[in-house]
Every structure is written in C-alpha cells, then in structure tokens.
Amino acid sequence: MKFKKAIALCLSAALSVSLLASCGGNTTSSAGSADASSAGSASAAGSQATTVDYPTKDITVIIPKNPGGGTDVSTRGLLQYMKNYIDGANFVPTNKPDGGGVTGMVETANAKADGYTLGAVTVELAMFPHQGKCTVTYEDYAPICAQIAAPAALIVPADAPYNSLQEFVDYCKENPGTVQMGNSGMGAIWHVATVQMEKEFGIEVKHIPYPNGTADIAAALTGGHIDGTLADPSSFVSQVQAGTLKILAIMADERSVMFPDVPTFKELGYDMTIRSWACVVAPKDTPAEILQILRDAAEKTCNDPEYQEYLMNQGIDPVCIIGDDCYQMMEEDHAMFGEVLAELDV
Amino acid sequence: MDAILAAFGNVFLSPLNLGGLIFGVAVGIVIGALPGLSVNMGIALLFPLTFSFQGIGGILMLLGIYCGAIYGGSITAILLKTPGTPASAATTLDGYPMAVKYGQPGRALGLSTFSSTFGGVFSAICLVLFSPMLASVALQFSKPEYFALAVFGISIITSVSSGSVLKGLMGGLVGLIIATIGIDAMSGQMRMTFGTTYLLGGLSFVPVLIGLFAFSQVLTSIEDSYNETYVKHDVKLKRVFPTFADLKKCAITILRSSVIGTVIGAVPGTGGDISSFISYNEAKRWSKEKEKFGDGAPEGICAPEAGNNAVSGGAMIPMLTLGIPGDGATAIMLGALMVQGMQPGPLLFQNQAPQVYTIFLGLMTANLVMGLLGFSVIRLFVKVINVPKKYLMPIIFVMTFVGAFAYNNSITDVFVMVAFGFLGYFLNKMEFSSSAIVIGIILGSLAEQNFRGALMMSDGSMMIFLEHPICAIFLLIALVSLFAPILGPALKKVFKKPVKQ
CATH class of the missing domain: 3.40.190.150 (Bordetella uptake gene, domain 1)
Known part of the structure; x- marks a missing residue:
C-alpha cells in the first residue's frame, strides 16, 4: 500500500513537472515571437554598427x-x-x-x-x-x-524483367498503358515526374496515386501490386538494400552518394532533373x-x-x-x- | 541466446534506459489524456532527446510514449466524455455512462487499464512470434482490400447509433461529406474549399472531434446543472483491479479485440482509430446482451481499449520487417532507429538481432509499466468525478480551446471546433450519434481514395473487388452487418409468427 502511494506520488510529481516543462516551452516560443518586434528594432539599430547582435x-x-x-x-x-x-x-x-x-x-x-x-x-x-x-x-x-533535394528515382521490383532505364522504356513501349506506376497523388511532384518521363520517351503508363505518401508506394511495390514508381528513394532504402527492389536510374545532375552505382538520367542522355x-x-x-x-x-x-x-x-x-x-x-x-x-x- | 541476454541488459540493467522508458510512458499518458496533444507531436518533440541517449535508450523512451498515449486517451474519454485521442472515441460510448451515469468510474478505468495492458502485451508477443507472417498478410493489402476494410468499418455506423439506424446513416453521410473537403489527391482538383486556404488540406480531424465530443458535452452539462444545488459526490474506490466476474465476462472480447488490433496495426495506413471501432462492433456482434451496449456495457470498454493498444505491436511489424512505417508515429521511430545506425527492413533480424530483441522486450515492458502506472493513478484520476460541475466544466471549456489550437497552432481550428461543438450539441438533442459522424470522417477518405484507385488499376472494371478474395469477404460481411439491424427484426417476424400459430 505504501509502495503504491509512493509510486502515485512520484508519478504525479513527474507528470506535473513534465506538464510545467511543456507549458514553459510553449510560453517561451510565443514570447519569442511576441518580443520579436522589439528585438528586431534593436538589431536593426545594431546593424548600423559593423556587427549585429x-x-x-x-x-x-x-x-x-x-x-x-x-x-x-x-x-x-x-x-x-x-x-x-x-x-x-x-x-x-x-x-x-x-x-x-x-x-x-x-x-x-x-x-x-x-x-x-x-x-x-x-x-x-x-x-x-x-x-x-x-x-x-x-x-x-x-x-x-x-x-x-531528393531526386526522383526509377524504382522497380528486383525480379522485374528490365534491368536498365532503356529496357524499362522498351518494355513500356511493348505494353502501352499497362505498366502501373505509383505516385504520391495526381498533380503532386512524383506524378509530374512520371508525366515528364512519358513525354520524354514517348511512352504511356498507368498512374496509380497513393496520396498518403511514399511509404504506401513502398508497401505496394514490395507487395507486388504495382510495377514501379518514380519517387524519392529514402522510403525504399531498406528494400533496395535487402534486394527486393532495385533502382534503375535517378533524375539528378550527379550520382547519388548513397547509391553510387545507379546511373543518372543525364549520363544516359536525357536531361531531366526533378527534385523534391x-x-x-x-x-x-x-x-x-x-x-x-x-x-x-x-x-x-x-x-x-x-x-x-x-x-x-x-x-x-x-x-x-x-x-x-x-x-x-x-x-x-x-x-x-x-x-x-x-x-x-x- | 546472447542476443536475448543483451536485450535484457539493455532494458533492465541500465537505469538510464529503464528510466527513459518509464518517463516516456508517463509523458505519453499525459499527452494522450489531453485532447489536442497527439502521439506524433509527443514523439516528434522528444525525438531530439534520443540523440543524447547512447544506443537504444532513446528508442525505448519513444516506445513508452507511443504505448502510454494510446492508453491515456481513454482516461478523459471515460471520465469526461472527451476522447484524448481519436483512438479513444469509441471508448466514450460505454465508458462515460458506466463512470458517470452508474457512478462506477473505478470499474470503468480498471477495465480499460487491464484491457489496454493486455492488448499491448498480446501484440508485443505477436510481434515476437508472428512478425514475418503478419508482414506478408499486410503486404497482401492493395487498394481493393483497403476499400473493403473501409466499407467494413463504415458499416459499423448502424451498430453504434443505438437510437435510430436512419439517423446513424445520416450522421455517417455528413462525416463522409466532410472527408471529401480539400485537395482531391486522385485528380488534383480542389473540392468544397470555397476559395479558402484553410480548407485546402481538409478540415482538421482533431478539432472536429474535440468540438463534437468535449465542447458539446460542456454545453449539455451547463444546461443540466443550471440551478442545480451541488450534491457532494464522494466516490471512493474499494479496488482498482477489475473483478474476476468482469474479467471472465470480457475475456473473449479482450482476446478478440487484441487480435483485431494487431492485424489492423500491421496493415500500413490503418491504426488505432479504425481498430477501436471495429473491435467495438465485433464485441457487440458476438454479445448476447446487445441492448446493453451504449449504456455502460463492460465489453464496450474492453473492446476498443484492447483493440487500440494492440495496434502498437502490430504497427512495429511493417516498420521493423519491411522498413515501411504504418503511421506518423512509427515513421518518426523509424527515423530515430536509423539515426542510431539501425537499418530496419528485411536484413535487420540477421544483422542486428540484439537491438531487435531489445525493441521486443522494450515494447512489452512499456506496456507492463503502462498498466502499473495506470492502476496506481486510477484513485487519483477518479477524483475528477468528485469535482463540482461548476468548477469542472469551465476548466474543460478552456481545455477545448487550448487543445484545438495546440493541434496545428491554428486559430481557424478553434473556430471549427466551436462550430462543431454547437453542431454536436444540437445533434445530441435530436438523438443523432456523434460517433457516426466521426466514423464517416475517419474512413471516408480511405474508402474513397482506394475505391477510385482500385478502379484506376482495373481500368474501370468493378470485377476487381470480387477477384480479390480478402476484399470480397470483407464486403460480404459489411453488407450483412449493414442490413442485419434492418432485416433481422423483419425476418424474425416472418419466421416466428407461423410457429406461434
């Protein structure tokens, strides 16, 4: 019984401290912006000197x-x-x-x-x-x-029948309108990237939106529900490293530090850069x-x-x-x- | 074996790690209990702290917050009819009547604490034993399956609206319409934004929830207690642990809800809000005393609470085994793990076994600590019931404003909260169910986006919903449960009359 009381006491103390701490945090932040005007004029005055405070x-x-x-x-x-x-x-x-x-x-x-x-x-x-x-x-x-500034990466399942950008494009040409490409919402950046790619290569794919973000695309791609995506590779890293997904190319000016073996669209002869x-x-x-x-x-x-x-x-x-x-x-x-x-x- | 020993060392032998975990659970409970403060916010705020922990201690703290916050939401849901998190909205249905109408707040909190702990521990055990299996189930979910799950959830509306099925359906429709506001991600067009910037991202759900439940409850209470002479309540608890009779009655419900929660948690993109309502619905479906639901049924508390806490273990599954976060909270934890040099995904179990076992053990410990803390503060919390309404209601009133603002730091959210507060008040008067609206909002976009997405995949053919077996089964059950309350009594009449004659 005493033990329980002690726990309750410690806990309530901890709670009130943490509450106070969080409240304190909030007040400083709002005070920070409220005081900003006075501080601003002070620093504007100070800026006439060589260094600002x-x-x-x-x-x-x-x-x-x-x-x-x-x-x-x-x-x-x-x-x-x-x-x-x-x-x-x-x-x-x-x-x-x-x-x-x-x-x-x-x-x-x-x-x-x-x-x-x-x-x-x-x-x-x-x-x-x-x-x-x-x-x-x-x-x-x-x-x-x-x-x-994450570039669009062309990511496909590891067991897909294409191993390079060119093979992917050829495959899309042979099967127009059937390759399902995941994006993060129509009119959002990865959809725009996919449309740009369609224009550049004269291909036609099926756009499948995953509005809640690239993690959902990663799940759909790993589960084999779609054929590929053009998206920021960060959500796909662990699957790529485990060998269930592969990156064919990235839309950047230079090669990625994280995936140095992946060619860029630019070095393959297509000047496309889309970065988030x-x-x-x-x-x-x-x-x-x-x-x-x-x-x-x-x-x-x-x-x-x-x-x-x-x-x-x-x-x-x-x-x-x-x-x-x-x-x-x-x-x-x-x-x-x-x-x-x-x-x-x- | 070495890995398991190392995990024990990490969790129990380092005072800093264990302290961080307990601190996390305590903070989580407070964050969960306060409406407007979300799990994600708590985890994001403490995320920088994880840098200063050596190794995995910071992760244990985040796990603690995650579990604590899911549980914390039930405390205010039961005592004040104000769900601290969306995942506890279903708990208000039976928790508040039991605590206030029947004056058994200790029983309600005891049941919710026990169920939450059980659900959490159960899902942690599932995480240890069935991760690869559940991960492959989760990967089966494509757009048709998500759509079916959402429809299945929406069909619950008929069972939470105990008064009139028609009014429940009308409320659900309002919720579905609210869910369409904002940029339509399937076409990029703006819908019902009326040229405002605020509505571009849709109505914020949490302020709506605070308005519908808390603000409207304050209005009702003010009306009820007008001119009321204060009768001194003095709830004293003889016990905080649920009675054996209660546990026996709820055992199957708790177990079933824990399974539901774990599976729904494992499916990326679905979480505690959905699993608590589905668990509630299943509890009612299989109960022999359906009429008691909505009026303080113990199973009506156990089901959503076991269901939402079981999500914690389930949500870890895609994060750890696939490197894919299922929700905002696990996304931050994924980041925290990676900062510590871990690479969640298929290779994690081979390369970093000690850390994996530490997370398993940490999750289990966090749930047990949560139960321990919960049971030890119940006596403190029930005192809220003893506070006269004339003091309590103004405090809640202020909290609704703070909570609505804190969620997005947006004053427009506060106006939205007040508007929905008045709406909720009048809906209550006319015996509409606020829960039906909430279910519509939670599931509306899931249903719509995946319905349209599935049709994009199939080039417009509806057959896609029948070709996927999981999807077809869900849709069938949804259809049955949608029409059961309407057809059931009618069928009974038809079949019973001849027997009597």
Missing part, C-alpha cells in the same frame, strides 16, 4: 508540415546541428500543417523580417502557385539553405547581415560529417545548396513546373 532571442521556425514527415525531420535535424555554429542560438520549431502546408508558408512570408521568424518551404511552393492553390512564390523569401526539396528560408526583407550569419552557419553545418551521417542514416543524400544557389533552384523549378503543370491541367 544576433540572435538575442529564441528563433521561431515554422514547419508547414506534420511532425514526423520528411520535411519536419530534415528541418529539425538541420536546426539541431546548426545551432552549434551560431553562438547562443535557440531554434523553436513550430508545426503549422493546416491548409496542405500553404498556411505555414504564407505565415513565414508575412512574418516580421527580423531574423527571429524563419520557416521551411517545400517544392510545393514551386507548384501550388500555378495550380491556384497558393498566393506566395519563391520571390517572397530569402533562402538560407536547402536541407534536402525543402529549404529553410527567412522573409525576403530580412537584413543582409543576419542572413549572412545564418547562411554561414548553414554552410558549416552542411559540411559537418556528423550532420551528413545523420542524413545518410535516414536515407537522405546530403546536399549543400546555400543562399543564392538555393534561390536559383527555387526560381528554376518555379519556371519548370509552370510549363509542365500548364500542359497537365491539374
């Missing part, structure tokens, strides 16, 4: 996706390592996934440009504006770095000095072997796309998806 407060980072998804995990990972390279930085990630991610991206764009509100944006930023789903574009942001990226960005008018601090830190983080290993462990190819390069990537993809989606009519 940044950061002096918590930095809120709006993640426009659910906790646990690829965007969330890679963004939290980047922040976790990046804070080691900025003195006194404390990032507070906040998930705002409603509106299919648009709300969070819009909120970042409209936030006070003082460096205390950052956000993640995803490749949908280059797609949604053309589909009438979103009013902000890449022009509303000052990018810091892309933490992920997520970037950490600041609102566009953020002071240059602050952007510089963040970009320098991001660059050091990207070259940190521990961080690279962290990404590789999760099936993500480490990339180092900083600042202006990142802006250029967003700009190019915006133009590319504009053309493709206009033809696609979704």
Whole structure:
C-alpha cells in the first residue's frame, strides 16, 4: 500500500513537472515571437554598427508540415546541428500543417523580417502557385539553405524483367498503358515526374496515386501490386538494400552518394532533373547581415560529417545548396513546373 | 541466446534506459489524456532527446510514449466524455455512462487499464512470434482490400447509433461529406474549399472531434446543472483491479479485440482509430446482451481499449520487417532507429538481432509499466468525478480551446471546433450519434481514395473487388452487418409468427 502511494506520488510529481516543462516551452516560443518586434528594432539599430547582435532571442521556425514527415525531420535535424555554429542560438520549431502546408508558408512570408521568424518551404511552393492553390512564390523569401533535394528515382521490383532505364522504356513501349506506376497523388511532384518521363520517351503508363505518401508506394511495390514508381528513394532504402527492389536510374545532375552505382538520367542522355526539396528560408526583407550569419552557419553545418551521417542514416543524400544557389533552384523549378503543370491541367 | 541476454541488459540493467522508458510512458499518458496533444507531436518533440541517449535508450523512451498515449486517451474519454485521442472515441460510448451515469468510474478505468495492458502485451508477443507472417498478410493489402476494410468499418455506423439506424446513416453521410473537403489527391482538383486556404488540406480531424465530443458535452452539462444545488459526490474506490466476474465476462472480447488490433496495426495506413471501432462492433456482434451496449456495457470498454493498444505491436511489424512505417508515429521511430545506425527492413533480424530483441522486450515492458502506472493513478484520476460541475466544466471549456489550437497552432481550428461543438450539441438533442459522424470522417477518405484507385488499376472494371478474395469477404460481411439491424427484426417476424400459430 505504501509502495503504491509512493509510486502515485512520484508519478504525479513527474507528470506535473513534465506538464510545467511543456507549458514553459510553449510560453517561451510565443514570447519569442511576441518580443520579436522589439528585438528586431534593436538589431536593426545594431546593424548600423559593423556587427549585429544576433540572435538575442529564441528563433521561431515554422514547419508547414506534420511532425514526423520528411520535411519536419530534415528541418529539425538541420536546426539541431546548426545551432552549434551560431553562438547562443535557440531554434523553436513550430508545426503549422493546416491548409496542405500553404498556411505555414504564407505565415513565414508575412512574418516580421527580423531574423527571429524563419520557416521551411517545400517544392510545393514551386507548384501550388500555378495550380491556384497558393498566393506566395519563391520571390517572397530569402533562402538560407536547402536541407534536402531528393531526386526522383526509377524504382522497380528486383525480379522485374528490365534491368536498365532503356529496357524499362522498351518494355513500356511493348505494353502501352499497362505498366502501373505509383505516385504520391495526381498533380503532386512524383506524378509530374512520371508525366515528364512519358513525354520524354514517348511512352504511356498507368498512374496509380497513393496520396498518403511514399511509404504506401513502398508497401505496394514490395507487395507486388504495382510495377514501379518514380519517387524519392529514402522510403525504399531498406528494400533496395535487402534486394527486393532495385533502382534503375535517378533524375539528378550527379550520382547519388548513397547509391553510387545507379546511373543518372543525364549520363544516359536525357536531361531531366526533378527534385523534391525543402529549404529553410527567412522573409525576403530580412537584413543582409543576419542572413549572412545564418547562411554561414548553414554552410558549416552542411559540411559537418556528423550532420551528413545523420542524413545518410535516414536515407537522405546530403546536399549543400546555400543562399543564392538555393534561390536559383527555387526560381528554376518555379519556371519548370509552370510549363509542365500548364500542359497537365491539374 | 546472447542476443536475448543483451536485450535484457539493455532494458533492465541500465537505469538510464529503464528510466527513459518509464518517463516516456508517463509523458505519453499525459499527452494522450489531453485532447489536442497527439502521439506524433509527443514523439516528434522528444525525438531530439534520443540523440543524447547512447544506443537504444532513446528508442525505448519513444516506445513508452507511443504505448502510454494510446492508453491515456481513454482516461478523459471515460471520465469526461472527451476522447484524448481519436483512438479513444469509441471508448466514450460505454465508458462515460458506466463512470458517470452508474457512478462506477473505478470499474470503468480498471477495465480499460487491464484491457489496454493486455492488448499491448498480446501484440508485443505477436510481434515476437508472428512478425514475418503478419508482414506478408499486410503486404497482401492493395487498394481493393483497403476499400473493403473501409466499407467494413463504415458499416459499423448502424451498430453504434443505438437510437435510430436512419439517423446513424445520416450522421455517417455528413462525416463522409466532410472527408471529401480539400485537395482531391486522385485528380488534383480542389473540392468544397470555397476559395479558402484553410480548407485546402481538409478540415482538421482533431478539432472536429474535440468540438463534437468535449465542447458539446460542456454545453449539455451547463444546461443540466443550471440551478442545480451541488450534491457532494464522494466516490471512493474499494479496488482498482477489475473483478474476476468482469474479467471472465470480457475475456473473449479482450482476446478478440487484441487480435483485431494487431492485424489492423500491421496493415500500413490503418491504426488505432479504425481498430477501436471495429473491435467495438465485433464485441457487440458476438454479445448476447446487445441492448446493453451504449449504456455502460463492460465489453464496450474492453473492446476498443484492447483493440487500440494492440495496434502498437502490430504497427512495429511493417516498420521493423519491411522498413515501411504504418503511421506518423512509427515513421518518426523509424527515423530515430536509423539515426542510431539501425537499418530496419528485411536484413535487420540477421544483422542486428540484439537491438531487435531489445525493441521486443522494450515494447512489452512499456506496456507492463503502462498498466502499473495506470492502476496506481486510477484513485487519483477518479477524483475528477468528485469535482463540482461548476468548477469542472469551465476548466474543460478552456481545455477545448487550448487543445484545438495546440493541434496545428491554428486559430481557424478553434473556430471549427466551436462550430462543431454547437453542431454536436444540437445533434445530441435530436438523438443523432456523434460517433457516426466521426466514423464517416475517419474512413471516408480511405474508402474513397482506394475505391477510385482500385478502379484506376482495373481500368474501370468493378470485377476487381470480387477477384480479390480478402476484399470480397470483407464486403460480404459489411453488407450483412449493414442490413442485419434492418432485416433481422423483419425476418424474425416472418419466421416466428407461423410457429406461434
């Protein structure tokens, strides 16, 4: 009896402490954004001097996706390592996934440009504006770095009768309209990639959408319900390593660090690059000095072997796309998806 | 053998690992009990902490949160008719009447704690013994099977709406319509978004749930207790462990629900919310006292609670054996495992046996710790019933707002919650069932997406649903259970009359 009481007591103490801790966490984050305006003016005043005093407060980072998804995990990972390279930085990630991610991206764009509100944006930023789903574009942001830029990989079951991109294309030509290709939703990126491939090679496949993401495609492919997919390979790593699935080619400029034996579409003679990226960005008018601090830190983080290993462990190819390069990537993809989606009519 | 010994060492001999696990379970129970705080959120928040654990300790903590949160949802579901997680929505049906109407909160919590623990441990044992088999069953599920499972689930509407079948079906339709809001992933078009950004991703389910159950309950209570002079309740519990008679009565239900939960957990993309309703329905189907369901039947508490906690072991199966996460929570755990240098998938069992056994043992321990913590705090929790309504209701009222906001950090969600709160209040008045709407929302998109996806696979031929055996069987059972409440009494009349004459 005494023992039970002791347990109950300890437990309730632990619960109240953890509750307090979580409440405390929330208040600091909201206080962080509330105080951001005063801190912003302070740092604006400070920026007239040669160095800015940044950061002096918590930095809120709006993640426009659910906790646990690829965007969330890679963004939290980047922040976790990046804070080691900025003195006194404390990032507070906040998930705002409603509106299919648009709300969070819009909120970042409209936030006070003082460096205390950052956000993640995803490749949908280059797609949604053309589909009438979103009013902000890449022009509303000052990018810091892309933490992920996963290329489309052509993945098929290991026992499929084709072993190269060419053989796959030939097979599709012999069997028009019957090869079932999984995608992550019509009008979403991997569907666009598959349509691009159809156009490039003059083939016709059957599009099967799996709207809840690539994990479902992996299950369908492993279970033998579909014939292939063009998707980010990270969800398929364990099946590829176990030899139940194989990757025929990837749509990237350079070979993947994780799958060095897989050829790119480019080296096979087809200039196609479709990547699913997520970037950490600041609102566009953020002071240059602050952007510089963040970009320098991001660059050091990207070259940190521990961080690279962290990404590789999760099936993500480490990339180092900083600042202006990142802006250029967003700009190019915006133009590319504009053309493709206009033809696609979704 | 070495691997098993190493696993024992990892779980029990390291104070940090065991402490992390217990801490995880405790945090999980709190997160689960509070509406608006989701399992995924809890796991994602503590995910960075796993980096600082050497080896597998962090994973044990996440396992603890996962199990604890599924159980925690039942506490508020039973005591306040406010399911802390969608997986506990079914528990309100019988848990709340038993706790409040019949004044037996200790019995209700005791049953739910026992069933949850049993379901969790059962599924952990299944994970150890039948992983490869269950994984191959899970891989059999293609779009037609998912569609059939969803239809099977939807057919439950007729049995949860105890009042009028017609009103239940109407509620279910409202739920199905709500599920169509947002970007239609099968065509890329926007449906019923009315040009707003908020509706692009559809209505958020958790705020709707909080509104339909908690907010409307507050309104009803305010109405009931208006001018009421406070009668001092003093619920004191003689025992927290369920009686032998109760356990004997529920044994088969608990076992059946544990099997259902484990299998549904193993199928990627389906989880505790679906398995708890299906378990509830099966408990009612096989019960001899169907009329007691919805009015404090002990099986009506045991079934959903065993069913949703059994999902925990089931969901580990595709994650560990295939490297494919079945839901958001296991997706984060997959990431955490990979950060620790493990590569879940077909090779895991060969290459990293000690870690696999540690996870097995950890899951089992987490469920047992959950039961232990649960039983030891029941006495504390039932005191909630003793709090006068004039103090309790304002607190819940505030919690509904906090919970609705916390889920997505969105103020629009709060408005949605309030709107559904008033809707739920009037629906209750008119004896519609909120659960029917909830089932419609949970299963609507699963049914629709997979129906259309299956037809894409078959080029529009309906035969695909009959050619897949699992699918055909599910559809047949669904058809029978949908019409049984309507045809059953009619048939009885036809067949019984001649006998009497």
